[in-house]
Amino acid sequence: MGLVLSLPSSEVIAVTTLAALSLLGIKLWQQRSYEKLLPPGPKKIPIFGNLFQVSALRPYPQFRKWAQEYGPVYHLKFGSQDIVVLNTPEAADELFVNRSKIFSSRIAPHVAHDIMSEGQRMAFLPYNDEFKARSLRLADPLTSLQPSIGPLPSRQLRPMQELESRVALYDLMNHGDKSITLYHTAGPNGEVPEHHWFSLIRRFTTSLVLTLMYGTRVHKIENTPRLHKLYRVLANMTSVAQPGNYLADGFPILRKLPDFLAPWRVQARAMHEWEIELLGGFLEDLKAEMKAGRQRVECYASKYLKARAEAGYEDAPGSGLTPDGQWMKDKFVAYTAGTIVEAGSDTTASTAHTFILMMLSYPHVLEKLRAEIDRVVGPDRLPTFDDEPNLPYLVACIKETLRRRPAAILGVPHANDEDVWYNGYLIPKGSNVFGNIWAIHMDPKLFPNPTAFIPERWLSPDGKSTSWGDGFDGERDQWVFGWGRRLCPGSYIAEASFLILLSRIIWGLDFSAPKDPKTGRDILPDLADEETFSEGFISIPRIFGVEWRPRSEKHAQIIRNEFEDAQAHWSNLNLPGDER
Numbered sequence: 099m100g101l102v103l104s105l106p107s108s109e110v111i112a113v114t115t116l117a118a119l120s121l122l123g124i125k126l127w128q129q130r131s132y133e134k135l136l137p138p139g140p141k142k143i144p145i146f147g148n149l150f151q152v153s154a155l156r157p158y159p160q161f162r163k164w165a166q167e168y169g170p171v172y173h174l175k176f177g178s179q180d181i182v183v184l185n186t187p188e189a190a191d192e193l194f195v196n197r198s199k200i201f202s203s204r205i206a207p208h209v210a211h212d213i214m215s216e217g218q219r220m221a222f223l224p225y226n227d228e229f230k231a232r233s234l235r236l237a238d239p240l241t242s243l244q245p246s247i248g249p250l251p252s253r254q255l256r257p258m259q260e261l262e263s264r265v266a267l268y269d270l271m272n273h274g275d276k277s278i279t280l281y282h283t284a285g286p287n288g289e290v291p292e293h294h295w296f297s298l299i300r301r302f303t304t305s306l307v308l309t310l311m312y313g314t315r316v317h318k319i320e321n322t323p324r325l326h327k328l329y330r331v332l333a334n335m336t337s338v339a340q341p342g343n344y345l346a347d348g349f350p351i352l353r354k355l356p357d358f359l360a361p362w363r364v365q366a367r368a369m370h371e372w373e374i375e376l377l378g379g380f381l382e383d384l385k386a387e388m389k390a391g392r393q394r395v396e397c398y399a400s401k402y403l404k405a406r407a408e409a410g411y412e413d414a415p416g417s418g419l420t421p422d423g424q425w426m427k428d429k430f431v432a433y434t435a436g437t438i439v440e441a442g443s444d445t446t447a448s449t450a451h452t453f454i455l456m457m458l459s460y461p462h463v464l465e466k467l468r469a470e471i472d473r474v475v476g477p478d479r480l481p482t483f484d485d486e487p488n489l490p491y492l493v494a495c496i497k498e499t500l501r502r503r504p505a506a507i508l509g510v511p512h513a514n515d516e517d518v519w520y521n522g523y524l525i526p527k528g529s530n531v532f533g534n535i536w537a538i539h540m541d542p543k544l545f546p547n548p549t550a551f552i553p554e555r556w557l558s559p560d561g562k563s564t565s566w567g568d569g570f571d572g573e574r575d576q577w578v579f580g581w582g583r584r585l586c587p588g589s590y591i592a593e594a595s596f597l598i599l600l601s602r603i604i605w606g607l608d609f610s611a612p613k614d615p616k617t618g619r620d621i622l623p624d625l626a627d628e629e630t631f632s633e634g635f636i637s638i639p640r641i642f643g644v645e646w647r648p649r650s651e652k653h654a655q656i657i658r659n660e661f662e663d664a665q666a667h668w669s670n671l672n673l674p675g676d677e678r
């Protein structure tokens with residue numbers, strides 16, 4: 099017979115309680131010791147961490163306050179998700195650039211990526227084989243878009259930027275005062291009315307990325323439901339993907355709930371159907387035209403489909419990669435090209451909107467800029483890309499706009515594939531690591547008087563040159579396009595768009611804010627008020643009125659002639675002409 103311990107029941111309870119308390123004590127001690135290894139940060143509450151201390155849709159003001167309190171790096175917890183925030187260029191360069199092998203992944207937002215995008219949205223892809231297959235194919239010299247940071251391939255788009263900017267200039271000129279005489283209100287989700295001047299600049303940026311990806315253009319704004327849907331898809335994505343917006347992102351355990359207890363899943367699936375109708379529609383149209391033998395301008399998607407067909411995958415429906423892991427199937431192609439269309443449209447357009455707001459808010463800057471452009475270009479022709487070396491103040495004004503109000507205000511967080519030690523702190527594997535662009539751009543040690551708009555801060559001491567400063571490591575002096583291997587692949591395209599569009603606007607058009615009939619003062623959004631800008635991880639200006647007119651009849655005539663000439667080019671390129 100075995101030994102049977104027979105303790106009185108009160109003793110059993112005492113021993114069990116003691117054991118449980120000791121275990122809990124050890125666990126808490128381990129937890130405390132572990133927490134001491136992490137970067138400093140605000141106090142966390144059990145289970146939820148810091149989730150309720152920050153606005154899910156407008157986190158950047160609080161992220162900046164914490165940067166001022168905790169210094170170069172701090173740690174947060176959103177549910178079970180570790181969040182690490184880097185607040186100096188040195189910290190971000192060290193992890194995202196010098197240790198890019200480890201810090202180039204993403205923690206995909208579960209609801210936005212896994213469900214709504216069926217795991218196919220490129221900007222959220224982890225640094226895995228799918229990402230690399232996508233990148234390698236994009237890097238193929240046959241395709242139009244170079245994947246990372248090379249300035250040269252983006253030049254292929256310049257002829258289109260040159261032509262499309264003529265159309266934008268003509269549109270703004272003819273738009274006249276519609277933005278102020280018609281009373282415009284944004285839609286319930288911030289939708290921009292099609293008659294508003296914001297739409298005219300968006301048409302320019304969207305048309306460019308559509309040409310690049312699908313070989314077609316946006317030749318009209320009215321009655322283009324697809325165009326309007328594109329912006330709704332984009333706005334929806336930026337709010338669904340915002341970290342902290344869905345509990346299921348921070349608490350993986352909730353993902354096991356059945357549908358009837360997980361309304362977000364049902365919603366996100368419906369959003370997927372709604373998105374793919376648009377993104378897949380672009381691809382299906384192109385395929386149909388290719389099958390019918392109709393030629394579009396060479397573009398990324400047509401080259402990709404041709405190359406894929408030659409490799410034996412003419413039809414490859416579905417998500418993910420082909421069985422050999424080499425080629426994207428249709429949904430993946432649609433999301434890849436679609437991501438570039440969405441990533442390249444509103445970020446660039448909204449920065450141009452912000453630029454106009456800055457010019458109206460700082461008239462002495464506008465005066466100085468116009469004097470530079472008039473001196474270099476004169477009244478007889480439009481500015482061109484060749485003028486860039488002689489327009490340092492323009493480049494400085496664009497950079498100051500990007501600094502003062504970066505569109506992707508907290509960037510897109512990276513994730514680390516291993517535990518990492520930095521400055522004596524542990525950054526746990528799988529953290530969501532933010533480069534706090536907003537705190538860096540607003541740091542008075544780097545940018546004295548940071549809320550003021552001072553283009554001169556970017557000029558060389560003799561005032562004669564400005565570099566874009568977004569190249570490789572050491573040269574960088576602004577961080578609006580992110581870091582390392584995930585650095586924005588469209589940065590050179592965006593800069594060229596700003597250069598050609600904004601130089602032409604300043605050259606050819608006068609613009610002013612509407613006046614308050616009572617006070618006679620300009621009605622302009624307040625730059626100090628966060629509500630001037632939208633919520634979501636792309637934070638962009640809400641619509642505001644501007645009156646547009648040509649600077650002189652001579653300027654107007656040149657703008658009309660250049661627009662007419664562009665129509666001939668569209669026809670030669672087999673692209674639709676502008677309908678107004």
Ligand code: HEM
Binds near residue numbers: 441505579588592
């Ligand atoms: C003012 C304009 C723009 C801004 C502020 C901007 C900003 C950014 C930022 C901050 C990132 C994340 C970088 C990182 O992870 O560190 C990004 C990624 C990306 N951008 Fe841009 N961008 C702009 C224009 C464009 C344009 C014109 C295109 C396409 C033609 C584009 C395509 C992309 C793509 C595809 C990604 C995802 C890259 C990846 O995940 O590897 N962007 N952008």
